[in-house]
Amino acid sequence: MNIISTVAEMQAEASRLRAEGRKIGVVPTMGYLHEGHASLIRRAKEICDVVVVTIFVNPTQFGPGEDFDRYPRDFQRDSEIALKCGADIIFRPDKQEMYPEGYKTYIEVEDISSTFEGKIRPGHFRGVATIVAKLLHATHPHIAVFGQKDAQQSYVIRQMVHDLNFDVEIVVAPIVREPDGLALSSRNVYLKNGQRASAVFLYKSLQHVENRVKSGERSVAKLRAEMEEILKKGNPTQIDYVAFVRPSTFTEIETIETPEVLIALAVRFGSTRLIDNIIVSVV
Numbered sequence: 001m002n003i004i005s006t007v008a009e010m011q012a013e014a015s016r017l018r019a020e021g022r023k024i025g026v027v028p029t030m031g032y033l034h035e036g037h038a039s040l041i042r043r044a045k046e047i048c049d050v051v052v053v054t055i056f057v058n059p060t061q062f063g064p065g066e067d068f069d070r071y072p073r074d075f076q077r078d079s080e081i082a083l084k085c086g087a088d089i090i091f092r093p094d095k096q097e098m099y100p101e102g103y104k105t106y107i108e109v110e111d112i113s114s115t116f117e118g119k120i121r122p123g124h125f126r127g128v129a130t131i132v133a134k135l136l137h138a139t140h141p142h143i144a145v146f147g148q149k150d151a152q153q154s155y156v157i158r159q160m161v162h163d164l165n166f167d168v169e170i171v172v173a174p175i176v177r178e179p180d181g182l183a184l185s186s187r188n189v190y191l192k193n194g195q196r197a198s199a200v201f202l203y204k205s206l207q208h209v210e211n212r213v214k215s216g217e218r219s220v221a222k223l224r225a226e227m228e229e230i231l232k233k234g235n236p237t238q239i240d241y242v243a244f245v246r247p248s249t250f251t252e253i254e255t256i257e258t259p260e261v262l263i264a265l266a267v268r269f270g271s272t273r274l275i276d277n278i279i280v281s282v283v
């Protein structure tokens with residue numbers, strides 16, 4: 001496995017691979033890899049010849065007072081996992097390489113960046129869109145694989161790729177969960193014992209709403225109240241939002257509608273913020 005840390009070297013390698021007719025897949029990550037990331041790397045390997053995993057804890061997507069400094073990092077372990085899952089290249093630039101002195105350009109995807117996650121974390125999606133654009137320019141992939149775990153993020157990226165005519169196909173892969181339903185996240189290591197046990201209520205609330213929609217409930221107000229009741233059993237410090245949106249536009253709905261609804265939530269346990277979501281087919 002090749003480890004590359006400069007944009008120039010990564011671009012030269014991508015050009016060389018393309019000239020050989022090889023199909024490049026990229027999996028952008030902030031490292032501290034877990035089985036969720038592993039599933040994206042394996043998916044990329046199934047559909048591409050060469051897989052690049054990017055590892056960069058992107059400072060511009062963290063707000064002031066968020067966990068940039070304490071975000072977990074373990075490059076040795078990450079490279080072992082990436083290798084085992086079939087990655088060919090790790091692109092691992094440092095902050096200076098991505099945002100050198102005098103850096104001025106940012107990408108703003110309007111509207112979607114200021115709702116739900118974007119409302120709670122102002123500037124977050126500006127940072128995400130900017131770094132993903134830069135990583136796509138550096139790795140020049142045919143396919144980029146993201147996780148459904150960050151549902152709104154994948155919507156922002158699809159919009160950016162469409163609007164700015166990036167020549168890349170975006171693939172979104174399903175959420176990988178712990179046996180008890182908690183979605184895997186690099187941030188789960190922050191959870192203290194009691195909080196880890198309480199965190200199961202996120203998925204329980206999503207399963208509940210799925211069952212209720214399947215059995216015919218159509219009132220979002222009613223479903224949201226029921227979900228919040230379940231979430232509160234875990235004594236969260238705060239429920240940031242419980243969102244019911246159309247998956248195709250990420251716009252809010254008041255009544256469950258066909259063909260699908262996406263229910264997303266963000267909950268805090270102490271200073272740890274967890275997100276999760278589910279897509280329910282409605283017939």
Ligand code: AMP
Binds near residue numbers: 028031147173184
């Ligand atoms: P991160 O390192 O948290 O920025 O995540 C990198 C990529 O992995 C993003 O596309 C995430 O959506 C995806 N991802 C994170 N957690 C999971 C999970 N539990 N299942 C599937 N994909 C995930």
